[in-house]
Amino acid sequence: MILNASGCLDALTAPAVARSLDAFVTKTVTPLPREGNAPPRIAEVEQGMLNSIGLANPGIDRFLSQTLPRLGELGVPVWVSVGGFTVADYADLCDRLDDRPEVEAIELNVSCPNVDDVPGSVGEIVAAARAATRKPLYTKLSPATADIAEVALAAQRAGTDGLSLVNTILGLALDNHTLKPRLSRGAGGLSGAALKPIALAAVYACYAATGLPIVGMGGIASGRDAIEIVAAGAASVALGTILFSDPDAPGRIRAELASEMAALAVGEADNVIGLAHAKTTAASETAAAAAALSVQ
Amino acid sequence: MRPERARVTGGEQIGPYTLLRVARGGIEPGIPGQFFMLEAPGRPLPRPMSLCLAPPGELEFLIDPIGPGTRALCALQPGDELAILGPLGNGFRLDVERPLLVGGGIGTAPLPYLSEALGSPPAILGFRTARHAEAARLVPNAEVVLEPTYVTEAMPPGHDVLACGPEPMLAAVAQLEPAAQLAWEAAMACGYGACYGCAVEVDGELKRLCVEGPVLAAEAVAA
Numbered sequence: 182m183i184l185n186a187s188g189c190l191d192a193l194t195a196p197a198v199a200r201s202l203d204a205f206v207t208k209t210v211t212p213l214p215r216e217g218n219a220p221p222r223i224a225e226v227e228q229g230m231l232n233s234i235g236l237a238n239p240g241i242d243r244f245l246s247q248t249l250p251r252l253g254e255l256g257v258p259v260w261v262s263v264g265g266f267t268v269a270d271y272a273d274l275c276d277r278l279d280d281r282p283e284v285e286a287i288e289l290n291v292s293c294p295n296v297d298d299v300p301g302s303v304g305e306i307v308a309a310a311r312a313a314t315r316k317p318l319y320t321k322l323s324p325a326t327a328d329i330a331e332v333a334l335a336a337q338r339a340g341t342d343g344l345s346l347v348n349t350i351l352g353l354a355l356d357n358h359t360l361k362p363r364l365s366r367g368a369g370g371l372s373g374a375a376l377k378p379i380a381l382a383a384v385y386a387c388y389a390a391t392g393l394p395i396v397g398m399g400g401i402a403s404g405r406d407a408i409e410i411v412a413a414g415a416a417s418v419a420l421g422t423i424l425f426s427d428p429d430a431p432g433r434i435r436a437e438l439a440s441e442m443a444a445l446a447v448g449e450a451d452n453v454i455g456l457a458h459a460k461t462t463a464a465s466e467t468a469a470a471a472a473a474l475s476v477q
Numbered sequence: 478m479r480p481e482r483a484r485v486t487g488g489e490q491i492g493p494y495t496l497l498r499v500a501r502g503g504i505e506p507g508i509p510g511q512f513f514m515l516e517a518p519g520r521p522l523p524r525p526m527s528l529c530l531a532p533p534g535e536l537e538f539l540i541d542p543i544g545p546g547t548r549a550l551c552a553l554q555p556g557d558e559l560a561i562l563g564p565l566g567n568g569f570r571l572d573v574e575r576p577l578l579v580g581g582g583i584g585t586a587p588l589p590y591l592s593e594a595l596g597s598p599p600a601i602l603g604f605r606t607a608r609h610a611e612a613a614r615l616v617p618n619a620e621v622v623l624e625p626t627y628v629t630e631a632m633p634p635g636h637d638v639l640a641c642g643p644e645p646m647l648a649a650v651a652q653l654e655p656a657a658q659l660a661w662e663a664a665m666a667c668g669y670g671a672c673y674g675c676a677v678e679v680d681g682e683l684k685r686l687c688v689e690g691p692v693l694a695a696e697a698v699a700a
Binding site: 188189190191194195197216217219220221222223224225226228229230232237357373374422425426427428429 | 479516521522544560665669677688
């Protein structure tokens, strides 16, 4: 299944792109409207980009009355990403989404690097959200933590149905001439190719620790990238930065992924999930066989 | 929404700028003031460029090589290919009675195509140096001013102003002509409303320039 990473697509301005996904994930919705951070709020860096958008969104009231009904008409399953500044915020947001038929799943954004207020522990947030909704809950974690598997286990114990891995990680870029930060906020979330090995490590660790379904994201730009994060343990793949340069990426990566699967000759797509954890794999057997041949 | 592969047909040095020519293929040139996202070879993100001219079978972009992406674009050679998405955004309204085109520096870029659409109206172009001012030859009926003279000192009253240039110039034009149409610039990752990077204050709220603009009524934008 191919999704977009939250905040990397507006389905209402680009409905064709949203329809090319298996599910559309909204930009994070907060209790109150937020304008976001002052510009400039994006900067390209080597192998990726920084953003400090700052959770710009219309707030839950306007989202429910204006945005969600229009998203429901798109004909693509909708996942709503929610973010709060207290544990109670998450519970309230989930409660208000619970009876909306347009919502297939809720993603708990407990990891935005671009806001100052730090909410309670991940376990508390997930438990409060769990009590407020029957919808499937995916908890989106930051890779900027000493032991992400511990955080994932806490989310699992509190009742999350799955994990979204990973959010961006703080980075800083300085202006060539002034040596001042290029973003108005200073640092911003690093995404793109630079994030891929970090995402792979997080997915690998959390899959081993929890066995939960994982939406893997972070620098996925090709079918090869997609199959790698699936092998690390992701059941689904989300696209972020690549959508900015290639809005046609979902279709392209789906086709490339099918070719990668065929080349691997492992049968069903599900057989690839977590393949990197297997003691012996088709790839290593092939490599071992090749090594044996070269020895001879 | 799919970027098209386009083939570079040539490039021409105009002062410090490069006029990049690509084969049009199936790409529509759009309305003057609209823009395209051009793949910047070797860079993670494409670059937004307004269309400069649309001769038969081609699209032409005037590019100022100020960073790694624009330098990569200016270095493209005939036969090279790049992905192009567009036309995007809202262009200039062309239902004007007494048009006056006003441009500053690389803000001259959309004016040749606009001039063509409006029947070569008068234009006032400001540049930092005589070398930069070589770009004025792309715009017919243009009066050129060089720093320290500003375009606002040369603008005759009583016209429908259509302007593109650096922010201070647009702010000064907006003061003089509140009904002017202004083409703004902002850093953009996507150009189609996905990244929320190109926020500008429109009617007192931060909005996406790629969706609301890049051409905006002067009175809508806080100067």
